[in-house]
Amino acid sequence: MHIEQQLLDKVNIWLNSPVFDSETQEKIKEMMTSSPKELEDSFYKNLEFGTGGMRGIMGVGTNRINKYTLGKNTQGISDYLKKxxxxxxxxxxxxxxCRHNSDTLAKVVADLFSANGIKVFLFSDMRPTPELSFTVKHLECHAGIVLTASHNPPEYNGYKVYWQDGGQLVPPQDHEIIQTxxxxxxxxxxxxxxxxxxxxIDTAVxxxxxxxxxxxxxxxxxxSAKENLKIVFTSLHGTSIKLVPDVLxxxxYTNVAIVKEQAEPNGDFPTVKSPNPEEPEALTMAxxxxxxTGxxxxIGTDPDSDRLGVAVRNAEGQLVLLNGNQTxxxxxxxxLEQWKKQGRITGTEFIGSTIVSTPMMLELADVYGIECKVGLTGFKWIAKMIKDFPQQKFIGGGEESFGFMAGDxxxxxxxxxxxxxxxxxAAQAKANGSSLYEELLQMYVDFGFYKEHLISITKKGIDGANEIKQMMSDLRNNPLEEINGERVIFVEDYQNSTTRNMFTGETGTxxxxxxxVLIYYLEDGSKICARPSGTEPKIKxxxxxxxxxxxxxxxxAAEEFLNAKIENIITGMNLS
Incomplete structure (x- = not known):
């Protein structure tokens, strides 16, 4: 395989500089002779911040998670903080x-900050990601870092950066830090x-x-309602075992059964194909x-305990998995109902959601007389809403990918x-002779039956990245005019910050x-969004x-009708 000169130039920096240790350089030499394709994938680009921070496969190279790529990031953040x-x-x-090398990489990051004269509060053991966000504000820090790759496969790790408000980096800080x-x-x-x-730091925090x-x-x-609720919980080998049982x-809540086989933190996640509560298979043992136990x-949480999957009993007593939009x-x-009962809704409150999540959130906001702010994918945008609108009180919010935030x-x-x-x-519903499932069904009657579905198409490596790029280009430059017999009435292009009425040709900003991100709105009220993942080689x-x-x-009957509609849309877009 021929190795491009531009790639060799990047490789030679790592081979010839005394900064890089001998073990790293030996691995590079080995790849040059035995795995040139792996070498190319390891160096063809630099890892970048996406919607969930920076994630990548651990190994040597600019496109890998290692002490040097994280070291460069940390040095840049140190310089930016001082400025x-x-x-x-x-x-x-x-x-x-709980991931492999997370503890040693965290110590590398701590060492670097301290070398730059910055005080570091380092957890003595693994902790859930939300606790890091809390800690940034609790200890009045200027920034925070968590080493995690969320629910990615075992070979991945990652690096999330938080700012003074406890939220992840957003513009302009993210771009300015990347430049640094x-x-x-x-x-x-x-x-x-x-x-x-x-x-x-540990128990006090x-x-x-x-x-x-x-x-x-x-x-x-x-x-009594708490005691009567029978709960099964699994941490899926992750960090939530450190706190969730104690919180409950x-x-x-005393009636909690924990899946013992998955209670031990383990970066190999040995009992699941993927430690992702979005995947039904992950909750099989639970x-x-x-x-x-009846x-x-x-409830199952992902490795860094920011997402949760929930299963409840349906009308026939069978356990069914809820999706992220439903939870x-x-x-x-x-x-909203609790705030209303407490007389806390004045009209200046808001809930938060994202452009790819269920429009049912807008219906809820409208009925309760508050605002639903909708941002890009990722909770950093909901955190930014809280920071940007201090005159409004944040009640709660979430996104379809099984994440939620209650309070600020x-x-x-x-x-x-x-x-x-x-x-x-669930406890209050059961005490009132209802259930979580029945509460959801009643919401469909009260606010409209909204049903969502997600398809993720994986395209790995350079060729995959190009395929995804082409798919988005086709949808953007040659927009579909009709899907499943329904006319496309509106297209939103978030890359170009434009809107287009497909009937009149009128455009907006x-x-x-x-x-x-591209969003198609159909004449019957259906909504279709296309978005390359910011953290994985996928288009969603x-x-x-x-x-x-x-x-x-x-x-x-409505569910059968909506399921058929989704299937027909998928077929009409040639995605099946």
């Missing part, structure tokens, strides 16, 4: 998850630690976070335990607090940051359809 907060005593907090990082040379990285500036989770996730559920116990609800609207509706103590999706919140809803298609129903008796 942004001149004369201040800088502080950062660092957490890490890209301007650096590897020999400018300061690896020598100043251990006097590194302070280990844990207690503060647990108390915050209970404060934001509890709503006057009776002790302290909140009064569902089996629930059947054995549980009312099953989001259930939790949002419950919060944490500025990222938070499966710890959300787990407690969904138990509150989107007042939202640019992103490579989101489908939302809806129907109005008058009673619960119409649910089955």
């Amino acid at each position: 942004s907060f001149p004369g201040e005593a800088l502080k950062v907090a660092i957490a890490y998850d 990082i890209e301007a650096l040379q590897y020999d400018q990285i300061r690896f020598e630690a100043n251990n006097d500036l590194i302070e280990y 844990d207690e503060a976070f647990i108390n915050s989770a209970i404060e934001n996730g509890s709503f006057n559920t009776s002790a 116990e302290k909140a009064g 569902l089996a335990l629930a059947e054995k 549980a009312d609800i099953v 989001m609207v259930l939790m949002t509706h419950f919060l 103590a944490v500025r990222d999706k938070d499966a710890v607090t959300a787990t407690l919140l969904v138990c509150e809803i 989107l007042d939202i940051p640019k992103s490579n 298609f989101y489908f939302s359809v809806n129907a109005r129903i008058e009673s619960l008796d119409e649910i089955a």
